[in-house]
Amino acid sequence: MTDVPHAIKGRGAASNPEGRFETIRHHAEDDGWQHALLDEERPRPKTEVTEERARSVITHNDSPDIHFAQAMNPYRGCEHGCIYCFARPTHSYLNLSPGLDFETKLRAKTNLAEVLRADLAKPSYVVSPINIGSSTDPYQPIEKRWRLTRAALEVLAECHHPCTIVTKNALVERDLDILAPMAREHLVQVLVSVNSLDNRLAAKLEPRATAPHRRLQTIKTLADAGVPVGVLVAPIIPSLNDRDMEAVLEQAADAGARCAGYTVLRLPYELKALFREWLALHAPQRAAHVMSLVQQMNDGRDYDSDFSTRMRGxxxxxxxxxxxxxxxxxxHGFARARELKLNVSRFVPPRKPSPQGQLF
Known part of the structure; x- marks a missing residue:
């Protein structure tokens, strides 16, 4: 009998399908003994982190529906395990699965700060705010050990370079000693993602992210420290978390958020099957209705990549x-998340390392 996917505590995906570039397909067979085990007895995949030496760390964006020109992601893959993450299919480029591999087999760009410093020092570099966390969360749990996001912020602060941060983890509070001084120079904005107030739902949708109520506390902590902070209600999944939109915005405003944004669920490439599998396991009674509404927002398909509609449907x-x-x-008097103007005039390129040292 073929092995049937089952929910795994602490993980978003329930299976590990091959990426779209794989030429070999694996087919598991169950002899009946595995199903006899209780869920707590099943082996659970562990997080593995591989060091990666990056050649460049700043990526450039020209998509008309994304409101930043530069981005940086310290990690490939994300331990948060959000089942809806549109970045899951990028793991296929590593010959890894967008499923469990994406949240368990991670890459850390250990030379991030070094390469960032070199990129900023190039004579051809044109300053523009860098978004940290455009694909994977810069404050996912492994940041506690690797501290790559903090290292990048230290370089940016030293150069007076503006940046924005997108996260759903309270670990961002750790770096207030860097963020607060940057905020006084109008060099930083933090956007905290909160798409539901239901802790039980969040534990299944985004199993290793900070709980929603704690993220709202993070908004207050940042705001009290003088750091401009906004809320992203993203993604909105019809008939699953859309009912919480107004409540999230109200509580975020009370916590001190200045701006807000939202996106709807996006299901590119392999993510379509992964999300359908998640619905079958965690919301079987409403799965058909959820996907019907998703298709209504995507011209009858699971996903429409048109730049003019993919973010809003x-x-x-x-x-x-x-x-x-x-x-x-x-x-609540919110501005749009993209409307805050960061200061690009204070940027000072870092000095290139010199074997003779520096006198001043």
Whole structure:
């Protein structure tokens, strides 16, 4: 009998399908004994981190629906394990699975600060805010040990270089000693992602991320320290977490968030099957309804990559979400997340290392 995927405590994905570039397919067979084990007796995949020596760390973006030109991701893969993560298919480029591999077999760019310093020192470099965490969370649990995000912030602060940070982990509070001084120079903005207030749902959707109520506390901690902070209600999944949109925005405003943004669920490449598998395991009664609404927002498909609609969707349900968001933002006085202007005039390129040292 073929092995049936089962929910794994602390992990978002339940299986490890091959990436779209793989030429070999693995097919598991169950002899019946594995199903006799209780869930707590099943072997659980452990997190493995491999060091990676990056040749460059700043990526450039020209997508019209993304409002930053430069980005940086200290890690490949993300231990948070969010089942909806649009970055999961990028693991296929490493010959790894977008499923469990994405959240258990991680890469750490250990020379991040060194390469960043070299990139910023190039005569051709043009300063523009760098978004940290555009694909994978810079404050995922392994950051506690590797401290690559902190190392990058130290370089940026030294050079007075502006940046934005997107995270759903309270670990960002650790770096307030860097962020608060940067904020006084208008060099940083933090966006905290909160897409639900239901802790039970969050534990299944994003199993190793900080709990929603704790993220709201993080917004308050950052705001009290003078760091400009906003909230991202992202992604909104119809008939699953969309009911919490107004409550999230209200509580984030009370905590001190200045701006807000949202996106709808995106299911590129292998993510379609992974999310359908998750629905079958965790929300079987509403799975068909959820996917029906997802398809309504994507011109009848699971995903539409059109730049003009992929972030917000299209159709009646997408229009309703947009109107609800706009009404709530007006009620709480939110600006749009992209409207904060960071200071690019204070940038000082780092000095290149010299074997003769520096006198001044």
């Amino acid at each position: 299209q159709g009646v349900f997408a229009d309703l979400l947009r109107r609800r968001f706009e009404v709530a933002c007006r009620r």
